Amino acid sequence: MLLQLTERGLWCEPADLYIDPWAPVDRAVITHAHADHLRWGHQHYLVAEPGLGVAQHRLGSSYASRAEAVPYGSVTVHRGVKISLHPAGHILGSAQVRVEHAGEVWVVSGDYKTDVDATCAPWEPVRCHTFVTECTFGLPVYRWPAQSEVFAQINNWWQGNANAGRASLLYGYALGKAQRLLAGLDPSIGPILTHGAVETMTARYREAGISMPETQYATIDKRDPAWKRAIIVAPPGAAGTTWVRRFAPSAAAFASGWMTVRGARRRRGVDRGFVLSDHVDWPQLQNAISATGAERVWATHGFTGPVVRWLRERGYEADALSTRFEGERDDAPLEDAEPDA
Amino acid sequence: MKHFAALFDRIDATTGTQDKVAALVEYFRAAPPADSAWTIAFLTGRRPKRLVRSPDLRQWAAAAADIPDWLFEESYAQVGDLAETISLLVPETHNAIEGTFTEWIEQRLLPLSALDPTAQRTALLEAWSALNGTARFVFNKLLTGSFRVGVSDGLVVRALAETSAVAADVVAHRLMGKWEPSGEWFNRLVSEATSDAHWSRPYPFFLAHALESLPEALGDRDDWQVEWKWDGIRAQVIRRRGRDFLWSRGDDLLSGRFPEVETSVSLLPDGTVLDGELLAWRDAQPLPFSALQRRLNRKTVGKKLLTEVPVHLVAYDCLETDDEDIRALPLDVRRAHLERIVAALPAGAAISVSPLVRAATWTDVSHARDQARAQEAEGLMLKRRASSYGVGRRTGDWWKWKVAPLTVDAVLVYAQAGHGKRAGLYTDYTFAVWDGDALVPFAKAYSGLTDAEIRDVDRFVRAHTKEKFGPVRTVEPQLVFELAFEGIQESTRHKSGIAVRFPRIARWRRDKAVTDADSLESVRNLLRAQREPA
Numbered sequence: 001m002l003l004q005l006t007e008r009g010l011w012c013e014p015a016d017l018y019i020d021p022w023a024p025v026d027r028a029v030i031t032h033a034h035a036d037h038l039r040w041g042h043q044h045y046l047v048a049e050p051g052l053g054v055a056q057h058r059l060g061s062s063y064a065s066r067a068e069a070v071p072y073g074s075v076t077v078h079r080g081v082k083i084s085l086h087p088a089g090h091i092l093g094s095a096q097v098r099v100e101h102a103g104e105v106w107v108v109s110g111d112y113k114t115d116v117d118a119t120c121a122p123w124e125p126v127r128c129h130t131f132v133t134e135c136t137f138g139l140p141v142y143r144w145p146a147q148s149e150v151f152a153q154i155n156n157w158w159q160g161n162a163n164a165g166r167a168s169l170l171y172g173y174a175l176g177k178a179q180r181l182l183a184g185l186d187p188s189i190g191p192i193l194t195h196g197a198v199e200t201m202t203a204r205y206r207e208a209g210i211s212m213p214e215t216q217y218a219t220i221d222k223r224d225p226a227w228k229r230a231i232i233v234a235p236p237g238a239a240g241t242t243w244v245r246r247f248a249p250s251a252a253a254f255a256s257g258w259m260t261v262r263g264a265r266r267r268r269g270v271d272r273g274f275v276l277s278d279h280v281d282w283p284q285l286q287n288a289i290s291a292t293g294a295e296r297v298w299a300t301h302g303f304t305g306p307v308v309r310w311l312r313e314r315g316y317e318a319d320a321l322s323t324r325f326e327g328e329r330d331d332a333p334l335e336d337a338e339p340d341a
Numbered sequence: 342m343k344h345f346a347a348l349f350d351r352i353d354a355t356t357g358t359q360d361k362v363a364a365l366v367e368y369f370r371a372a373p374p375a376d377s378a379w380t381i382a383f384l385t386g387r388r389p390k391r392l393v394r395s396p397d398l399r400q401w402a403a404a405a406a407d408i409p410d411w412l413f414e415e416s417y418a419q420v421g422d423l424a425e426t427i428s429l430l431v432p433e434t435h436n437a438i439e440g441t442f443t444e445w446i447e448q449r450l451l452p453l454s455a456l457d458p459t460a461q462r463t464a465l466l467e468a469w470s471a472l473n474g475t476a477r478f479v480f481n482k483l484l485t486g487s488f489r490v491g492v493s494d495g496l497v498v499r500a501l502a503e504t505s506a507v508a509a510d511v512v513a514h515r516l517m518g519k520w521e522p523s524g525e526w527f528n529r530l531v532s533e534a535t536s537d538a539h540w541s542r543p544y545p546f547f548l549a550h551a552l553e554s555l556p557e558a559l560g561d562r563d564d565w566q567v568e569w570k571w572d573g574i575r576a577q578v579i580r581r582r583g584r585d586f587l588w589s590r591g592d593d594l595l596s597g598r599f600p601e602v603e604t605s606v607s608l609l610p611d612g613t614v615l616d617g618e619l620l621a622w623r624d625a626q627p628l629p630f631s632a633l634q635r636r637l638n639r640k641t642v643g644k645k646l647l648t649e650v651p652v653h654l655v656a657y658d659c660l661e662t663d664d665e666d667i668r669a670l671p672l673d674v675r676r677a678h679l680e681r682i683v684a685a686l687p688a689g690a691a692i693s694v695s696p697l698v699r700a701a702t703w704t705d706v707s708h709a710r711d712q713a714r715a716q717e718a719e720g721l722m723l724k725r726r727a728s729s730y731g732v733g734r735r736t737g738d739w740w741k742w743k744v745a746p747l748t749v750d751a752v753l754v755y756a757q758a759g760h761g762k763r764a765g766l767y768t769d770y771t772f773a774v775w776d777g778d779a780l781v782p783f784a785k786a787y788s789g790l791t792d793a794e795i796r797d798v799d800r801f802v803r804a805h806t807k808e809k810f811g812p813v814r815t816v817e818p819q820l821v822f823e824l825a826f827e828g829i830q831e832s833t834r835h836k837s838g839i840a841v842r843f844p845r846i847a848r849w850r851r852d853k854a855v856t857d858a859d860s861l862e863s864v865r866n867l868l869r870a871q872r873e874p875a
């Protein structure tokens with residue numbers, strides 16, 4: 001096997017490197033900068049170029065210099081193994097990892113979606129023999145509505161609140177989801193405010209040349225009557241804090257793939273749930289697998305059981321891979337640990 | 342149908358009662374009367390009898406979604422609601438929705454039960470392709486008998502009163518008891534004429550709030566009437582036009598179920614309505630609730646059961662005498678009527694007046710409450726002597742003051758995923774206590790933890806599963822919880838030999854090890870203790 005699961009993570013033996021390892025290693029190839037994939041303690045990090053700023057920010061000053069960036073599609077050879085990164089469409093700089101050795105090609109998807117996203121390069125299918133895919137939303141109940149429709153719903157909701165003199169609190173993870181939301185907002189409705197965690201990440205996006213609407217960082221001590229018409233983009237961890245309460249009167253919404261199901265929506269205790277995800281839904285997952293041409297599929301983090309069974313019934317050699325990525329949870333993570341949504 | 346779906350969306354999107362009432366009023370003003378009638382029926386909790394077998398429904402939905410049955414079941418387990426699972430899986434068309442709500446109910450939904458499975462399948466596939474979005478979801482909820490929306494009966498009444506010129510209490514009364522939804526029925530409901538109020542119907546029950554403070558806060562002891570809070574079935578008995586009716590608070594007609602009580606009701610003077618509690622009764626004493634349970638859910642009662650578990654009405658209040666509604670009179674006056682009416686019954690009648698608790702001061706009242714369990718009572722009722730008999734649950738005049746619950750420290754042994762809001766989370770737990778060195782399951786509890794605690798327990802369950810039996814997981818016995826409950830009974834149906842009433846989780850004892858949990862013996866001691874006055 002070109003890749004195998006070890007206690008430290010997914011290991012490529014001939015190259016002696018790990019993909020998104022969760023324990024300290026010498027060489028790590030990173031799919032994206034979410035905390036369950038990018039961890040401290042490695043000697044060397046390989047990341048896709050557009051994501052370097054975000055990754056360095058997450059790593060902090062003591063590790064930032066250990067990160068090396070390569071453009072999408074550029075091949076490095078390490079100990080006879082060809083390694084390249086390809087757009088995954090999940091967040092800025094997210095990558096699929098392609099490794100090739102002795103004529104055998106493996107691709108690790110990382111987290112990905114095949115929908116277009118104004119804030120990152122679109123997913124590209126990469127032909128391979130074995131595809132290691134996430135399946136956070138690997139059940140047929142998860143089918144994303146058209147993105148344009150969801151953004152129209154969000155802007156309508158914001159407009160309605162603004163007309164009624166209520167601020168709109170929109171929750172989404174600080175890295176990735178928040179910027180995608182910002183890019184879809186209609187700035188003519190009112191001011192756009194951000195939570196500190198969102199503002200920091202948004203600054204990295206701007207530095208990387210991604211166009212973002214004008215935002216104001218809502219510092220803790222400020223208050224402004226114009227905020228009644230504002231939308232505030234904040235990480236879910238901010239819900240219920242004093243930081244949020246000063247925007248009252250307000251309505252709250254959460255943007256996530258989990259919002260497909262009413263129970264998850266009610267559990268969140270928000271007024272609205274918008275179905276917007278940075279992961280593949282069920283049809284996207286099927287199409288992606290088939291586009292890779294892979295015969296063997298390893299399913300990781302998510303509904304691995306049903307996905308593996310479904311693929312086996314369709315003639316794939318499929319197995320579940322037990323990783324420490326956290327994609328399957330739908331409860332509120334803290335803002336510094338935004339896994340998947 | 343689309344108007345009803347829009348109403349559902351509006352109510353679902355708000356938590357404000359004003360908004361909900363406004364949405365209802367707008368709907369009632371615009372909808373055809375028959376649509377309003379069906380809407381009221383479903384909002385106040387009516388469910389069509391089972392229309393389609395659930396296994397059939399799942400199979401047809403899986404086929405329509407073009408997925409294998411096992412994948413449908415996996416999806417259902419994640420979503421936690423059959424109607425919603427179907428709505429999410431069966432592909433939608435985007436046709437405009439035709440037909441009124443009444444047409445959908447009377448011509449599409451209700452006739453399903455009379456069809457054979459093949460015809461049912463065809464009809465359902467047609468319905469699913471003719472509906473989309475919320476309308477389809479609502480249809481499926483009605484189909485599976487699980488329709489629910491965040492509107493209390495009280496809000497429906499408020500909206501109807503606002504829509505019509507009829508007072509809220511009259512609307513509430515007209516909604517009690519048996520009625521069939523139709524346009525004519527709705528028109529009568531909102532018409533100003535009152536003569537058509539049906540004479541078999543009970544009055545809306547007046548309910549008490551739980552007393553959270555000490556009774557001293559209620560003011561002068563002498564302004565209050567103190568009674569036992571009996572642990573039976575709240576009921577109204579009606580004697581009018583030479584006929585008698587027995588109604589439960591759940592709005593069920595109980596006629597025929599408690600013949601011994603009905604015999605006594607027939608001896609009441611015509612034009613009488615009493616409010617009281619049905620209790621299993623022997624030697625002028627109530628029996629435990631578990632005895633009464635043997636009489637419940639039985640349409641016909643055999644002679645043996647009648648002798649073993651006689652039932653009795655302990656009357657609290659008089660709502661009507663000599664055909665006159667006296668609910669607006671002070672409790673003192675109504676109580677005098679009650680005592681006069683019941684005293685006129687022959688000896689041995691199955692109706693008596695709920696005795697007053699003699700306790701001169703609030704401190705004495707507190708002591709009396711401590712004796713409640715020995716009386717088979719749940720605690721005390723405190724009613725303002727000047728209070729009228731209101732509608733629904735109103736703050737201020739009537740309080741229930743329950744005894745402090747019994748508690749036991751028990752170990753989590755099984756967990757099962759919840760439904761609805763708790764779908765996909767392990768929230769339904771079974772707890773065990775020690776019997777020697779074995780853990781014996783003795784109670785199930787579903788509520789009492791905070792959302793954060795539920796997530797912690799859910800994480801624990803997933804990480805510490807020993808075995809899976811269908812949806813149930815056996816977990817490693819590590820977590821200890823304090824369970825609270827209202828009472829304990831011996832039980833032959835439970836492995837532990839005991840059954841507890843209203844168990845819930847009081848708190849998570851993170852400070853306790855499994856070995857610190859209580860034993861079956863200590864639970865049995867509680868059982869003995871509750872029989873003897875403290």
